[in-house]
Amino acid sequence: MGGYGDQDMVNDSAQLYTIEGISAAILMLVTAYLVISSSTIITPQETHITDMQLEQLGHDALLVLNTPKEYGTPSILYQCIRDDPPPHSGFNAAFNAYFTQLLNTRIFSGNDSLHFKVQLYHRDHSSGEIQPPIDFTSDGVGYFRENAVKVTQWVKMGSDASDPDLKDKIILVEALIWRS
């Protein structure tokens, strides 16, 4: 033992250790990289957040229009519905102007780009059933598969409504709002 026997000590019978160490390391690195590069936690929630913001803003804007500015005078929403003559044309310029302003005004940036379509629902007193909705107004931009929210307001119409179907009733105003 010695001399050429020493050559037996330096051999490649333990190369397996090195290779196994390297292969384990590569296995762990690849796993960790795959996992970290595919973690997109935030994305699924964003749809609901924007819906929540949009629904709150839309309801606020419609509520403001349904609040009379002074005691004794009717609100802007009431006046626009009252003065909209039957058959309803589906476009009410006065309402559109106010509603667009309330929805799209931002304080520091420029205007937002929200669009809407408003319908009225009322109940027929003789049959007791809900009638098909009246297309009250829209801002002209067609609706096509955007994420939209629906907001509502209640209006108590008096006997001065120009549409006899809406006289002396409580009606539901539904606005569909989306961002394009």
Next chain:
Amino acid sequence: MAKLNEEGQWIVMMGFIVSIIIFILAIIVAESALVGKTTSESVLEFPKTDIQDLRSLIFQLKSNDWDDIVKQSYKEDIQVLFFDRKNAIVSYYNDSRILFIHYNNGITSYNEMHEEQY
């Protein structure tokens, strides 16, 4: 070669175990995204605006000296529209100067007894 040289196998096994642990953590992380989702979902689910609008409408009816509260056509308008468009059951009535309001949309139920301090 009578016996396979297994003396370094435990290194690879440890590497494999660590990878499995990382995968399990990734699964937990992925599920937490579902948990975080329900924050704004539950905001959307609670009918805050429905209830506020209902109260505001009923108080508006009450301000006309209570005549409009008992008017049957208004009550039916409100009940049928709420049921048809908002899938909620609404009822209200008064007992002298106390107003009772009930709302139930299947998930949330709201009951109020409103007394006027006047």
Next chain:
Amino acid sequence: MDDNRKRSLEDGQLSIDFIIGFTIFMISFIFIAMMVSGLLINLQSRTIDYDAVAYRTGVVLVEDPGEFGAKGEPFYWQLLNLANYNERNQLERLGLAIDRNSPGIIQRYKIEKFFTPVTIGCLGMNNLCYPSDYKQKLIFGDYPYNFNISLKELNGTNSRLWYIGEEAPQKHGYIRRVVTIKNPGYTEINLTNGTSDSINLFINLYELNSPALHPAYRMNPYEENITIFLKNVTIPGTQMTNLQFYQRDTLVDYPGHFSAESPTITVNGGVFTAPMTIDNNTKIVMEAGYLHRWSIGENDLIELRMTFDQPVSDGFPFIIQNYTQIPPLTWAVMEIKIW
């Protein structure tokens, strides 16, 4: 050969290749352990709920009238004197709405108080502390969120802009609300050439608080200034000789007793001393919080008696509602950013 193997099991020696392989494994393991712990930090979800906090802040500001003191007390937190330590502690929640049943309608004086904080030395002053009062009484939560709240009136050229907070970074939680602002009204009394030299202005708080009238259109002497303009002064040099404040039939305040500190009754901006010459620009203000200062009940009858040296009225009492104009509600946009 068997001898060799047995020797390596007992003599504590590892082959160099084994050490190298094991070292490579351990280095990469430590590296990955650090990477994975970074993965878990993202789960703390601070970034996810900025929008939820902004939404909640928006609801508290716009739909909540605020809270101070014992439950059931009225919501006039803007009348508290925050220089007083006890009163500042009583303030629990900041909210701008006029009333619990009127969400979306906010009060002008609450806005003014909310948007004028003081940063340094605020504890001894009648101002909110920026940013600690806002974080404790509006934003809530353990994590120190930064905030930025702005309110802009949509009233044409007369539009005011209120703003607190710093500039927000790119990634922030955001909510936008649309509100109406209730502004205080003013009273105009026309002098007439009658028989009496006094004007008795009756303020019946019981009637003013009538629930038949929606709170957005009510005159509220508790929370708002009562501003009285005297008009139609025909005799030049007419002087007001006396100004007295009565609760039911008890004299509460009179010249010489009026406080120099707000809230008090001022004439043309200053404390009244008899006699004072009046003209068509005379303005008498009973400041918000004056009734609270004298512990006037919410349904009491109070009277302001003004005496002059010339005939000014026909002797009948003036009921304040008949002479008061409440201005229309104005629209406004509020933006809240949290990060």
